[in-house]
Amino acid sequence: MANITNTPESAGSNLMARALREAFYAGLVALGLFVLFVGLKTDQNILNELVLVQRWGLLAVFVAIAAVGRFLSVAFIRPYLAERKASKASAGVKEPGFVTRNFSMIAVAVLLVYPPIMVAIFGFQGSLKWVDNFGIQILIYVMLAWGLNIVVGLAGLLDLGYVAFYAVGAYSYALLSSYFGLSFWVLLPMAGIFAALWGMILGFPVLRLKGDYLAIVTLAFGEIIRLVLINWTAVTKGTFGISGIAKASVFGIWSFDVSASNNFAKVFGLPMSSAYYKIFLFYLILALCLLTAFVTIRLRRMPIGRAWEALREDEIACRSLGINTVTTKLTAFATGAMFGGFAGSFFAVRQGFVSPESFVFLESAIILAIVVLGGMGSLIGIAVAATLMIGGTELLREMEFLKHIFGPDFTPELYRMLIFGLAMIIVMVWKPRGFVGSREPTAFLRERKNVSGSFTKEGHG
């Protein structure tokens, strides 16, 4: 079909005529495409005979959608977009506003006051949902994605089995706390160390692989860990999972166990509520996230961080400059895995229950999708992507009003993967480098100029 977008529109009538013509063609094409698929349907009648059902009404709807869509697109949407583009180009580069410049500071401040505000609005019991399902859930994924960002975004190593390290962290806490009674504050660093160790164990044999091959092996590793957790029933209780995992305490001073004498609510003479623990967990994961961000930002300015990014850009050039690429890749793997382990132990303490169900491949895929959508290497972009992805899927559970439209059987959260996929396609078409495609340099002589995404590479090793 003729698709002339660059012709300057001289008159409105001309445009309308063209829009109508293209709408007609689009309708014609739709008719041709759908007449046999939609217009006619083969079915069996009660005598088991094959009959042809005619569905002209449905076909008309399909054709109408195509024609009207084309008309709207040509007549209104395209001129509007072109106009906006032109006005943007003429306006030149805008000075970023106050919010843009201080985005991360404002975000941290908002997160710090988030639980009290929720309590103030919804009361203790009502705030549980907002602090736990939205706040904590999103922050766990932010932390996981920031951890994976070190491996994928900075070092350019495609890791499809990141959830394995999350599992290692969660199970190290669950097992060591239930078998040996160690506290969360001892086990949090240990979970990180164990995960980092597993990162190295995986890294040694596989880091000679590149690109697709590395991705496949990491994918397999993720599955191996999950299958070990399922089948090593003597230790992990298999698919039953480990329940009754001990809660974390405020550095051992105040506990959240109801029976304990130093229970938080009792000590302060507050009414009993499970909200205190959730709020404590919220601040805990927020602190862990900030730690991850702080370490990532600092590491990027260290020689090792620059070597990771150089590795993503060109591995052979790295070697010609005397950089040991094997140890550099291993440190990236281990550092990323360590943050996965921290997040895992936090996950175990929050749920009080872990089972292999939580560590399926889909989790790895979601974390990777967040990193890619956010813009590889960009902490802010990734945080925004995690909020949209995880917050969005949680919001679907709140869409009760949709039941009034689609009937009582409609459960919107079942459509989350469909919406997730659609959203990814749209974002990737609209912003192929993710929300934040540009890269901030780690050092500068005169002025810090962001590097456009068209120069950075995705990595291949």
Next chain:
Amino acid sequence: MAGTNTMTKDPILKVDHLSMRFGGLMAINDLSFEAYRGDITALIGPNGAGKTTVFNCITGFYKPTMGMITMRQKAGKEYLLERMSDFEVNRDAKVARTFQNIRLFSGLTVLENLLVAQHNKLMLASGYTVLGLLGFPAYKRAAAQSIEQAKYWLDKANLIDRADDPAGDLPYGAQRRLEIARAMCTGPEFLCLDEPAAGLNPRESLALNELLRSIRKDTGTSILLIEHDMSVVMEISDHVVVLEYGQKISDGNPDHVKNDPKVIAAYLGVEDDEVEEVIEQIEEIAEVAPGDTHK
């Protein structure tokens, strides 16, 4: 320091009986030559002569089938390069290289490219990241010093104005210069340049000659370069080694090589009297084969 072509030279790199076989192809066949300290040595030859293969063997990217490559540092320490892996050749033996098809970190800024090149030095100063992460002053000093070092080379390569731009954004000639500056930031004693003048216009070529001369004069770095541009080779090199089909056919100062009949034959084909011989041979073969209608 400048190259005077006396015979009492101190070899910095010795290549002994080097052979490299790829399956059935003998890319380098029993090649021996020396590069002298403080010299600019050029490695020339027709396409496919095995020049880049020699480079890859020297810098550890290929493991030679046979032979020995000895690098002798100023302090007298010797390294057998054929036994070392690629990154050790740079880190320990102090041999840096550039690539025929430029390999910059295009998404990093020009300055960052030069900082990555100082990785090993900074790694040590940052206590393998741990001390640096905790903000020790020793690392801050080393970091500031590495930026000074980068500035020095940016100045030399005439790139100081582009320091904060992405390396991929530079024009071709500037990318070539940046790659050389980056190699020099590793602090090498021996610099291998793979066709540094390829794709440069005459003015850029001249600037490159200037840069290479000043590298040798100011740092005492010895240079080995592969080059097709004879104006560069004859202008700046002290010593030329000519390869053809993986074998050395000539070795000496530029004037000697220029007049060597073997070199002329390799570049321009065989000489006239030999051409007649070849034609005679072909005619003999044609007479033996009667089915052939062509005469």
